[in-house]
Amino acid sequence: MAFTAPKETYSGKVFEVAIGTDKTAVFGGENVLPFHSFEGNIPHRPVIAYEIQDVPPDDWPETVKKVYEGVSGDPVTWAKYCQDTLNAQAIALRLVGTHPDRENRSPEDAAKTVKDVLAAINVPLIILGSNQIEKDSAVLVSVSEAAKGKNCIIGKAQEGNYKTIAAAAMANNHKLIAMSELDINLSKQLNILITQMGFDKEKLITDPMCSALGYGLEYTYSVMERIRLAALTQNDTTMQPPMLADVGMYVWKIKETQASESDLPQWGLLAERGIAWETITAGSLLMSGAEFLIMRHPEAAKAVEKFIDELM
């Protein structure tokens, strides 16, 4: 019996999202499952943004902290280093210092940091809060205004604060990350609620919540696969925004990226292990449908870029 290629046709398509004003980055736009270019069209590669933060990365493990030694004391220097030396296509600034349990920086301070970073770079900027529902409402409104006209991604809008954040992103013409916790129905519901406010669904990015390899990766993986299948096979427009995998912050806080080899000889070299952990987490989530990644270690990001080269 002769072989006939069992091609699938898909009725839906992922929205294409372009960010930035000077050097821009574009992702999404495909009408097939991840890297299934044999049966459809994939106009853009996934984009990797390098993560920086508004305060020094004292809480990052050594392996990834030392890469940015000398530049990470100041977000502007750090952002320029990522753009000019590491050739980052996009930069994700996490305003972790605004968290009430951390430095508790004010929304005005955060806005100043954002302005300074934007003035120093020409690649797109992703502006992330500290993931504290109430504080993010204030901070993300303030930074959205500060970044007006720069076509940034603002994040993350969640069930508890999406109204103020989405309104600010809309008023200042930014893209918006909508995050819900590992549940396809919650994700769909949040996208619907945000679009009901008048926010353009083609300016959304879905974050179904990331998990690190070994720490719930299979949940993120399957939620992403299901979202992508709903977008493509059922043409469900609420599930068609591109997806974010916010890899770095989940990977670089678990034991496998921190425990020394002398404590756990079976686990092998710490530096390579940490980089591999971020690399494999990111690579697996590309397989399940992420179009946009936020990563920390340049070697992990570069390995994933090589992987994408081979996949495209």
Next chain:
Amino acid sequence: MALTGVEIFKLLPKTNCKKCGHPTCLAFAMKLAQRQASLDACPDVSEEAKKVLGEASAPPIRSITLGSGDKAVKMGEENVLFRHEKRFVNPCAFAVEVKDSMSDDEINKIVDDVLNSEIDRVGQKLRIDAIFVSNASNDAGRFEGVVKAIASKAPAVPLIIATNNPAAAETAVKAVADKKPLLYGADESNADAMANIAKTYKIPLGVTAKGLDALTALTEKIKGLGVEDMVIDPCAKTAKEIIEANTYIRRAAIKKNFKALGYPVITLAQRDDKMLEALIAALGVTKYSSIVVLSSIKKWKNLSLFTLRQNIYTDPQVPMQVEQKVYKIGEATPESPLTITTNFSLTYFIVSGEIENSKVPTRLAVMDCEGLSVLTAWAAGKFTASKIAQFIQESGIENEITHKELIIPGYVAILSGAIEDKLPGWKVTVGPREANALPAFLKSRG
């Protein structure tokens, strides 16, 4: 195509003799249709029915065993394309390549690494499963010697004998035939001779051809030569080619019941760049490879790949659980705080991770709640005051610590009074609702 229960029923003896253990032939037919019974249970079935049913009831991807004994690896038998539909059945095997052109010392080192590769993670023992011995030297004598040496040093580890030279294959296979190695393999130029060796020694045969048309023709030819057990390689080299070939193979087998490609797939992932090799292996794990061949097995790389395989092959309907016990985190002393949570693996990982981040040495009592998270377990009546009290008493923790204070998750604050009633002399403190507030909570107690 799979037959329905009624179609199967028509082929059965219809005697309702009950010898199969089912009340009627129809009931048995229904079980067969759901793949919950084996036709072997019917003593009176005709040869013709056996043939028809055997073809139709075979799993879409043939079950093949790599090696023999305790460390043999089962492959194939997959039923779905996406893991949320139903559990992926047989986790992909990792093999490391040993070239017979390497020095004996180099070979011994790799074999030692394979023997020492086992890691325990969430109660599962994970290891490098097999050794892929290739005839890089093109010397049949050297090949046989290396295969024999590896088999005697690592007698339980399954072997893949990799050569396209039938003469070299035959001597090597003969030396270790009892271990049921996989012979890799047959191609268009040597199929007859290789099929003959596989038949003679009753071992599975790896079949390689460039592209799926050629591969289909070749597996059909080899099946015609009397070899049933095959592992296929569509010769996909780049990640792009691998995802295309593996997706088409899995779809053809599962959605079209296309038997000629209904075999486990072997993927050669070797790359000079080790991080890229790990990613190609990850592609194999997530996208349908049954054997992934690596060029090196560094511990850091193994750990990440073992973990990924475990994650992807977890049953999506059954939560992963950790063992019920009191875990020490950091250098916990008898004075250190005692916290409690449930045994859902994700809950455990997140809570223990946050406790570690706090740098406050702490005991974490993990209670068996059938793998449910805190709120779900509480709602299901598995994380109740009396069960928590009983667990704390039976754990013997009272003899190990100098205080009697138990920190419970904020979500079950409502239980604090009831636990104190059931644990005389104990004080119950309500901790934070979310694990990410644990570091601040534990530090503030310091």
